[in-house]
Amino acid sequence: xxxxxxxxxxxxxxxxxxxxxxxxxxxxxxxxxxxxxxxxxxxxxxxxxxxxxxxxxxxxxxxxxxxxxxxxxxxxxxxxxxxxxxxxxxxxxxxxxxxxxxxxxxxxxxxxxxxxx
Amino acid sequence: xxxxxxxxxxxxxxxxxxxxxxxxxxxxxxxxxxxxxxxxxxxxxxxxxxxxxxxxxxxxxxxxxxxxxxxxxxxxxxxxxxxxxxxxxxxxxxxxxxxxxxxxxxxxxxxxxxxxxxxxxxxxxxxxxxxxxxxxxxxxxxxxxxxxxxxxxxxxxx
Numbered sequence: 001x002x003x004x005x006x007x008x009x010x011x012x013x014x015x016x017x018x019x020x021x022x023x024x025x026x027x028x029x030x031x032x033x034x035x036x037x038x039x040x041x042x043x044x045x046x047x048x049x050x051x052x053x054x055x056x057x058x059x060x061x062x063x064x065x066x067x068x069x070x071x072x073x074x075x076x077x078x079x080x081x082x083x084x085x086x087x088x089x090x091x092x093x094x095x096x097x098x099x100x101x102x103x104x105x106x107x108x109x110x111x112x113x114x115x116x117x
Numbered sequence: 118x119x120x121x122x123x124x125x126x127x128x129x130x131x132x133x134x135x136x137x138x139x140x141x142x143x144x145x146x147x148x149x150x151x152x153x154x155x156x157x158x159x160x161x162x163x164x165x166x167x168x169x170x171x172x173x174x175x176x177x178x179x180x181x182x183x184x185x186x187x188x189x190x191x192x193x194x195x196x197x198x199x200x201x202x203x204x205x206x207x208x209x210x211x212x213x214x215x216x217x218x219x220x221x222x223x224x225x226x227x228x229x230x231x232x233x234x235x236x237x238x239x240x241x242x243x244x245x246x247x248x249x250x251x252x253x254x255x256x257x258x259x260x261x262x263x264x265x266x267x268x269x270x271x272x273x274x275x
Contacts, residue, residue: 002169003162010161010216011154018153018211022146028214028223029247035215036255044262057164060182061189062157062215063251069182070255074263078270086263090256096183097217098252100190101224102244109228109240112198 002056009058032063039067044075069093149210156209160216164189186217193218197225223247 073093077085171181
């Protein structure tokens with residue numbers, strides 16, 4: 001059942017963004033920024049957590065989930081470290097995703113050469 | 118298309134615009150949405166597979182989530198290097214852009230593409246082409262929300 005929910009919710013988010021992509025001609029980079037910020041806001045107003053409870057990876061894999069993780073990290077850090085936590089939580093929570101993307105991409109750039117499109 | 122210089126400019130513009138409209142490839146929105154749904158959904162199912170595998174092996178939810186991100190990012194970088202992800206993106210549209218694999222793809226693609234411009238100002242700088250804005254605005258928006266949360270906490274609201 002969790003696979004079905006992940007499939008249709010994850011797919012639905014992508015299909016909706018496809019509309020945004022076609023109708024507004026927004027560049028992919030802007031869409032990604034928008035999704036991450038929207039995810040952080042949805043997390044902060046308390047909507048994303050119950051949604052993710054239901055949709056599993058359908059909610060955590062899209063970049064909205066990345067935004068939610070950022071917010072969750074900040075919230076937890078504020079709870080334990082107060083003011084300093086506002087500056088800690090985001091990077092702490094997103095460390096794995098960002099480090100993996102940067103380090104592995106760098107390694108890939110050493111191995112692979114650009115292809116002609 | 119024949120363009121007659123003596124033609125009335127308005128008539129000429131109209132002809133030109135009609136021509137542009139005719140040769141611009143039109144995708145049916147419904148079909149593109151269907152493809153995005155399929156590919157995006159499948160990537161999320163792959164994520165769910167990793168999550169479930171981690172949880173059945175006794176990892177807690179947060180650690181499973183980290184493993185899930187790590188494995189999806191690694192696969193995406195590998196498929197970008199092998200030039201498979203761009204082909205998938207051509208078919209799947211937003212379905213390949215929205216998941217975290219789309220983020221990893223854009224980081225890896227910039228790193229590989231700008232390799233010729235050198236280590237520091239090529240790969241080093243251009244790797245942040247897409248990653249930079251996403252990280253900046255992600256961190257910034259969560260910082261603002263955290264600030265509100267902190268002030269709310271001081272005032273005893275939360």
